[in-house]
Amino acid sequence: MVKDPVCGKDVDDEKIDGPATHATSGAPVTDPRFGTKRYHEGEWYYFCSMGCRQRFIATPARYVDVGEEK
Amino acid sequence: MDFGFSPDVLEFQRRVREFIADNMRPELQTGISYVAGAGEDDQELASAQAEFRKLLDKAGLLRVAWPKEFGGEGLPPVYEYVLRQELERNGLEPRVGMSLTSAVIAKCGTEEQKDEFLEKLLNKDLTMCAGFSEPRGGSDLAGLETRAVRDGDEWVLNGQKIYTTYADTADFMWCLARTDKDAGKHDGISIFMVDMSHPGVTVRPLYTMGTYLTHEVFLDDVRVPHRHLIGGEPNQGWYQNTLALDLERINIGSYFAYKRFFDEVVEFAKSDEYTSKAIVDNSLLRVRLGELAVDLEILRQLANRNAYLVNENAVSSMIASMAKVWSTEFYYRMASVVMQLLGPFGQLKKGSKWALLAGEAEIAYRNSPPPRFGGGTNEVQRDIIARRGLGLPRSR
Numbered sequence: 001m002v003k004d005p006v007c008g009k010d011v012d013d014e015k016i017d018g019p020a021t022h023a024t025s026g027a028p029v030t031d032p033r034f035g036t037k038r039y040h041e042g043e044w045y046y047f048c049s050m051g052c053r054q055r056f057i058a059t060p061a062r063y064v065d066v067g068e069e070k
Numbered sequence: 071m072d073f074g075f076s077p078d079v080l081e082f083q084r085r086v087r088e089f090i091a092d093n094m095r096p097e098l099q100t101g102i103s104y105v106a107g108a109g110e111d112d113q114e115l116a117s118a119q120a121e122f123r124k125l126l127d128k129a130g131l132l133r134v135a136w137p138k139e140f141g142g143e144g145l146p147p148v149y150e151y152v153l154r155q156e157l158e159r160n161g162l163e164p165r166v167g168m169s170l171t172s173a174v175i176a177k178c179g180t181e182e183q184k185d186e187f188l189e190k191l192l193n194k195d196l197t198m199c200a201g202f203s204e205p206r207g208g209s210d211l212a213g214l215e216t217r218a219v220r221d222g223d224e225w226v227l228n229g230q231k232i233y234t235t236y237a238d239t240a241d242f243m244w245c246l247a248r249t250d251k252d253a254g255k256h257d258g259i260s261i262f263m264v265d266m267s268h269p270g271v272t273v274r275p276l277y278t279m280g281t282y283l284t285h286e287v288f289l290d291d292v293r294v295p296h297r298h299l300i301g302g303e304p305n306q307g308w309y310q311n312t313l314a315l316d317l318e319r320i321n322i323g324s325y326f327a328y329k330r331f332f333d334e335v336v337e338f339a340k341s342d343e344y345t346s347k348a349i350v351d352n353s354l355l356r357v358r359l360g361e362l363a364v365d366l367e368i369l370r371q372l373a374n375r376n377a378y379l380v381n382e383n384a385v386s387s388m389i390a391s392m393a394k395v396w397s398t399e400f401y402y403r404m405a406s407v408v409m410q411l412l413g414p415f416g417q418l419k420k421g422s423k424w425a426l427l428a429g430e431a432e433i434a435y436r437n438s439p440p441p442r443f444g445g446g447t448n449e450v451q452r453d454i455i456a457r458r459g460l461g462l463p464r465s466r
Contacts, residue, residue: 017272023238025266029273036274036286038205039215039229044290057206 004035005045005063006052011035013046040064073374075152082134082149086156089129098122100161102420102430119163120194126166133192135168137176140188147320148381158326171198171244173314174261178301187263199236201245201264201287204229209450211246212255212308216289218247218262225249225262225299227270227292233444237273237285240266245289246311249304259307261300268292280437320380322393323373325366328401331434332366334427335359335408343426358407365400372396388459391451398441398448405434 001010016035019028037046038053040060047053056063075083097118126132134149136142143149154164168176172191175183190196204214216229227247237243243264250258264271270292276284296302300310338344339355372393379386408431409416420429442448456462 019272023240023266023273025239025241025271027237027266027271027273029238029275032274032276037230037288039288039290042228053205 002046004048004052006055007048009048011046011048013037016046075148079148079152082131083152083156085129086131086153089126089131090156090160090162093122093125094160095122098160098162100428102161102428102433122162123166123194127193132167136192140176140184140192146381148377151320151377151381154321155326158324159330161327161330164321164324164327167192169198170200170311170314174300174310177313178306178310180297180302182297183263183300196242197236197240199234199240199243199266199285199287201231201234201243203231203233205232205286209447212259214246214248214259216245216247217251218249218260218294218304220249220296220304221293223296224293225296227262227264227289227294229289231287231289233276233284234273234287235282235284237266237287238275238283242266243271243287246307249307253305256308258305260304261307261310262294263298263300264289264292264294265298268294278440280440281433282437282440319385319390320377322376322390323369323397324401325370325373325397328369328397328404329366331408331427331430332362332404334430335404335411338427339411355411358411362400362404362407365396365403369393369396369400386459388455391446391454391459394445395448395451395455398438401434402438402442405431405438409435 002013003009004011012034016030016037017028018030020031021029023029035046035048036050036053037044038056039045040056041064045053045056045064047056074080095118097114100112100115123132130143131153133140133142134145134153135147136144138144150167153167157164157166169191172188175187175191179187187196191198201216202211202214204216206215207213214229216227216231218225218227220226225247227245229247231243231245234243243266245262245264246259247262248258249260252258266273270290272288272290274286274288276286278284300307336359339359372389376386376389376393379389408427412426412431415424415426416431416435418425418429419432422429425432457464
């Protein structure tokens, strides 16, 4: 588990990354209900929702030192 | 003054029409425009369309704008425009022939890339998704942040894409990535063919109100062989993509797809079935359909004008943007009007025995909003019209 750097909720990074099904190509397809993530300055950050991620994208400097990152 | 096609193009149009009349199998006749989403979940229809495409190729009608060295005729893009129109007019899949991907590979790809991809792309033995938009700003394509770093004979990609339709079924992604972070905004971009089966590619579905399923795609240390860098040289992506946009632009409009639906609505409005249901007052019906007829004719003129300029190698960003705005907003208006005319019947889905017009009203109503922001939002298109067409300055 990691913390959403915007709202501070615990989010399950393994579930965000983990496959619920697979695409025709074999690529893992995740279950979108668990949240989403964002690649920023060489690190992946995990979010409970696209809303939190959107706030992070707007002002990342406000959140990068606060949240727990993977 | 002549607004028509040349005799050669008209002859080609006649051949296409004849071919469609001779080969229109019952499985292809869904009663719903492909543009409206008729084929999204229908395997039988998809295989009938694949068979139809093969026959079209066999008859020498598919590769008209394709380069001669790849079995094409090298004819001007207006031929492909006519082919697409005729397919739309009959509710068939219009996305045949050259795509943005194949156009770039044909113009800028290495010989190895042409051999590896072109024929497969034309036959749809290989399917693509487009890795353009990113969460920070889909409308600011040149501001993309996905990074690609060279590591020997490979490139390592990290980043993410959003609104990637077909990511769940595609074999490859046409992926724009930044290969030089210190170069100017447009100068450090390259295009990669990313194999969707490579480790590190993850797909996250984004459900929409329509039948379109789109996705986010995460790229986490995805290793792409150097031979899949389009053109073999980095930092050429922006210009390679722009070259092919001319051909892509000719397909803006979908006039015949919308006209087919409009004609069906008009015929239905004249029928006894409509009269017996008396869904809306006749005078309102006449006003609404009269307005749409005007709008549809404007779309025809704009789409043809755009196609003419592309064909003459005199592309106008302003006209192309006007055609995109008008086309997508016309479709949205038409779907709303048809829903109003059909009343509760309009909400019945394809497959319902009570559905009118084969359920197209319901599909069109849900599917008509997304095209207004797909392919460059209409706000961006209006900005292009204002800046490039009217000469207004950029925002400060």
